[in-house]
Amino acid sequence: MRYLPLRKSSNYGAAMTTANIRSVSSGVNQSGVRDHNERLLLTLLQRHGALAGSDLARLANLSPQTVSIILREMEAEGLLARGAPVKGKVGKPSVPMSLAEGGVLSVGCKIGRRSAVLLLADFRGTVRQQLQITYAYPLPERIFAFLREGLTQILASCSPDERTRICGIGIGVPFELWKWNELVGAPAEEFLLWKDVDFASELAEFTDLPVSLVNDATAGCQAEHIYGRGKEFRDYAYFFVGAFIGGGIVLNNSVYPGHRGNAGALGSLRSFGPQGESQQLIDVASIHLLETRLIENGHDPADLWTLPQDWSRFPRFVDPWIGRTAQELARASLSVCAVIDFEAILIDGAFPTSVKHELVERTRRYLVNQDMRGLIAPRVEAATVGFNARAIGAAASPLFDRYFMNGNVRLSA
């Protein structure tokens, strides 16, 4: 956890944050305690915004002295910034501390079916730089060339100090990308190249940054969790309606990527067609359905994606699509709540905000008509991060690896 001079650590014991997780695994010693408490304070600052030491002590259930020591240490490392003393209350004014925006930087990348994004984010989640390419379908060579060049460009724009503060690169990729050839219209054989790609070693060719690999929709969930409305709920399921729908889940205030990195594969939820035939949510609640409909009617599907988005030109297609999607989301929400008693369902997607709100509203209406025996009705809410969620969330992944509390394991890169 120490920034430049690495904390002297023994062979025994471990950071507490990850201890629960690797099953029944690791014992803990004092440096594990410090690591845990540092992450805890950083996480509280991340979630609540600026807080005085005394507040942190109360929230963390630690003695003020302990908090003071840890804060001064992290301040000296440049991780924390000191705010203006707050007067107006009896007693010595408190000094609110907050995450120093330039204290840690992180790189995120999202590999989508139509485009890839590479960005640099700071400790507070603000995007500092963003690069993008589009393609008919992604292939490894093209993607890694983009990453190599993009990373060079990003690093070139950073000061030497900033470069040392970049803590890693997170990559959001769809699960088993090589099987998506049909959906994206790529030749199966060529697309199979993805199967043997090892992201960590490919990236090691041109960077020493630690790499974390995340499911793309899970990354979107991560972004919503820290920069959006995620903090409001302890347990929730997150739907991201993109060209193909995907999802992520949050348990105990932590994104849960799953043992094999495939938790929240909500696109694979079972649905059924009018004749009772089995389908998957991805077949009935994705934007590509709308795209197909537009093409069939002689419109250019690219209009759906160009920014700033405006879908109001196609009400004849958009409206029924929203209805169908809402119905499917309502059913899917309950299926999901039978597995985990989620407090809420958050819905986001690559669509205009007005569409999102309409979709949420209609999903709520469908929900009350469902059979809810034995279930606790979840709240259905609109997520706020939107379009870029997956790349931003990917960038958050290395931050969590080193600085924040995370109940959960992630895919080894």
Added chain:
Amino acid sequence: MRYLPLRKSSNYGAAMTTANIRSVSSGVNQSGVRDHNERLLLTLLQRHGALAGSDLARLANLSPQTVSIILREMEAEGLLARGAPVKGKVGKPSVPMSLAEGGVLSVGCKIGRRSAVLLLADFRGTVRQQLQITYAYPLPERIFAFLREGLTQILASCSPDERTRICGIGIGVPFELWKWNELVGAPAEEFLLWKDVDFASELAEFTDLPVSLVNDATAGCQAEHIYGRGKEFRDYAYFFVGAFIGGGIVLNNSVYPGHRGNAGALGSLRSFGPQGESQQLIDVASIHLLETRLIENGHDPADLWTLPQDWSRFPRFVDPWIGRTAQELARASLSVCAVIDFEAILIDGAFPTSVKHELVERTRRYLVNQDMRGLIAPRVEAATVGFNARAIGAAASPLFDRYFMNGNVRLSA
């Protein structure tokens, strides 16, 4: 964690085991470290059986010295028993330590739709005493009278030392019991009494034991997790096919009861009938379906439940029931795996072992014909604890509260 003389603890800090959990919550101090490490060693002993200190040190990633100190302390408290030294290897013989069976005792209770069970289990999970009542449907007065008398009887049979070693009472109850009146055939009004029942305060009338409340199927899952095949898997979903089907889930080697205690409400999973109408799993994969069929054909349904169970007299009804149930379980398994990428699906129920194995086998066969795009196929396995799982698991709940590692929160009683 200290047994009789409670560990002196400060107002600050907390046990680490629960720290991750209560969200971003508690900081940790030295006594939290000790608590964590003690629980870790006990959990390792619970899962692996007897282990020498040197092995524990390696598994827990703690120094041998630390393990030695903790083991001697827990041995002095009577929690651990010393095994015969193991010779035959180079070096000083190792002394395997194991959970002392009488070291901790625990009471468990399961309230079912047809019967209630109260039992006393030891630290190793062995049932020492078991009491049972049956009824047409459960009502609070009757149940609490049973608990009061049963507990008195159990305590009377214990030595004074044993009484002090009982660490709590766990109660497994169906979620929102007061809504089950239709299914069990009880008058709605009378059954509604359950709604305002506060188990903790009712039990406080006649016992000082700490009370933990758990969902009944989750309790079954807990039992399988520690005494059955659960240790083999890190993440799995557990189906218990009783009069009504229910379930539980395990994440990161810990039973996850859910924020509101209703995770693994697998009976509420959506299914669909021949006309595409929406149903719940509980309507299509429960033993009560078979019961109804037997009644329709003039058989006595009690024959299904009398021990030792023998269902071979009704092949004409049992066989199609297994087929239908297997088909539903196969579908449900995939729905569940879209939410969490479970390694395995464990199936148990209140049926003879032969029926269980047939059901598992057929579920596997149906599974391979399902649409598995985007999913990782889970293993389907037969659970082993069986009939009594829910009461045994309920008894395990207080043990986990105090002695074992548990990544997860439980319902506050």
Added chain:
DNA sequence: GAATAAATAAATAAATGAGATTTATATATT
């Protein structure tokens, strides 16, 4: 084949060290 030394592993005592808490004090405000 018996005696003996060397090697190895387990277990633990004593010293050390990390890090949290407790107690006490300075400081800035109402």
Added chain:
DNA sequence: AATATATAAATCTCATTTATTTATTTATTC
């Protein structure tokens, strides 16, 4: 004067490190 924040110094807990003891197997010697 009262109160709350912040921190210095002393204390305490608990894990690690280092060193020692003990019990065993294995190799060597007589």
